[in-house]
Amino acid sequence: AQSVTQLGSHVSVSEGALVLLRCNYSSSVPPYLFWYVQYPNQGLQLLLKYTSAATLVKGINGFEAEFKKSETSFHLTKPSAHMSDAAEYFCAVSEGNGNKLVFGAGTILRVKS
Amino acid sequence: DGGITQSPKYLFRKEGQNVTLSCEQNLNHDAMYWYRQDPGQGLRLIYYSQIVNDFQKGDIAEGYSVSREKKESFPLTVTSAQKNPTAFYLCASSIQGEGWETQYFGPGTRLLVL
Numbered sequence: 001a002q003s004v005t006q007l008g009s010h011v012s013v014s015e016g017a018l019v020l021l022r023c024n025y026s027s028s029v030p031p032y033l034f035w036y037v038q039y040p041n042q043g044l045q046l047l048l049k050y051t052s053a054a055t056l057v058k059g060i061n062g063f064e065a066e067f068k069k070s071e072t073s074f075h076l077t078k079p080s081a082h083m084s085d086a087a088e089y090f091c092a093v094s095e096g097n098g099n100k101l102v103f104g105a106g107t108i109l110r111v112k113s
Numbered sequence: 114d115g116g117i118t119q120s121p122k123y124l125f126r127k128e129g130q131n132v133t134l135s136c137e138q139n140l141n142h143d144a145m146y147w148y149r150q151d152p153g154q155g156l157r158l159i160y161y162s163q164i165v166n167d168f169q170k171g172d173i174a175e176g177y178s179v180s181r182e183k184k185e186s187f188p189l190t191v192t193s194a195q196k197n198p199t200a201f202y203l204c205a206s207s208i209q210g211e212g213w214e215t216q217y218f219g220p221g222t223r224l225l226v227l
Contacts, residue, residue: 103156
């Protein structure tokens with residue numbers, strides 16, 4: 001069965017610093033991978049997705065993620081953090097059977113001025 | 114504007130009461146989903162539906178019920194059998210042409226128990 005582990009329930013960075021949010025997955029088949037962002041009391045917004053094309057995926061708001069099969073990872077990065085990036089981020093995996101997304105527990109990103 | 118709407122934003126339930134959460138989409142998406150979100154636990158799937166008049170249980174369906182009479186609508190009823198209903202409930206939808214797996218979310222409903 002597929003699963004997702006997000007390392008670090010809370011990550012704190014300074015404004016302008018590199019953002020790195022870690023996601024490792026397990027899947028018995030080539031996975032589809034997603035990153036979502038959630039602002040307080042709001043729904044989830046799709047940041048980016050990997051669906052077996054290019055391994056480096058660019059998303060909205062300057063975020064990108066790299067699929068590394070050998071490490072079963074899909075870490076999310078952004079070169080320079082902005083105050084507006086403060087939110088909770090969720091990694092999710094699907095084995096492509098149609099309907100099921102499995103979510104990680106989430107990482108809350110804090111950006112310090 | 115195309116999107117997913119959920120109502121109400123906040124909902125209060127009394128002991129022993131059934132309550133219904135609304136989810137409507139005008140994206141012409143085929144599939145719709147209900148998730149429950151609790152702090153530190155991510156999202157857990159309650160029910161999903163790929164076509165009208167058909168739906169499947171997710172991982173935590175006990176104490177919940179759904180219907181899919183129209184493509185645009187997928188209401189969730191939290192029954193009195195759900196002993197711990199306090200949570201944030203998220204509705205999502207997806208379309209086969211974009212890969213069922215790419216789901217788009219509504220703004221959520223927060224359910225609180227009085």
